[in-house]
Amino acid sequence: MRVVLSNSSGVPLYQQVKDQIGTAILSGELAEGDALPSVRALARDLRISIITTTRAYAELASEGFISTVPGKGAFVLALDSALLREQLLRQVEEGLLTALDAARRAGLGRQELIDVMDGLMRTEFEHV
Template sequence: MQLHVDPNSPLPLYAQLVDQFRQAIATGKLAPGDALPTVRQLAVDLRVNMHTVARAYNELSREGLIAMRRGLGTTVVARPRPPEPEERERRVSEIIREALAEAAALGLSSEEFLRALTQHVREQT
């Protein structure tokens, strides 16, 4: 799993890590039982402070996604509870709205973006 942090981003480092792990777990790239790098190791790899990694892990732990145990390391516990259909609907709309807005900022109409996505999905299969 490739992780990266951008010290110049206005998003705090710990939040960048949380986002990436949350995403990886939600999509199954990290499955329950999988081990995460140790706090110290990841800190060295990313050239980041141990406490910064620990903070990210603690956040994920609070959410119930991972479990940290002294001497043992950290492992994925569970995939997040899937949202209610209504909430899910709302969030899909939000994803679409945001993607279209970003595409528009590049000069793409909704139709053009839809075409690009269609092609992308076709190529994946």
């Protein structure tokens, strides 16, 4: 797993860490039971504050992605299908909001946007 941070993205560093680890878990790059770097090691590797990595891990734990065991570290939890679906739905919604914003700026109407989506879905499903 590789975490890449950007100071110019406008997204807080803890959120970038959390999002990238969460994405690695959702994609299967990190599997159930995999150990994450310690808070201190991750902070050192990324050259960020221990407080930042602690917050990222705390949020991942509260969302059910990881479990922290005092003295042993943080480990990836099994994803239950409802959690996985909810996280993926959130990603779809974020992507669609971005698309809606671009469509609004381009002056696309509802039907034009639906036509674009239908075309993209047909193309995507033909290649599957």
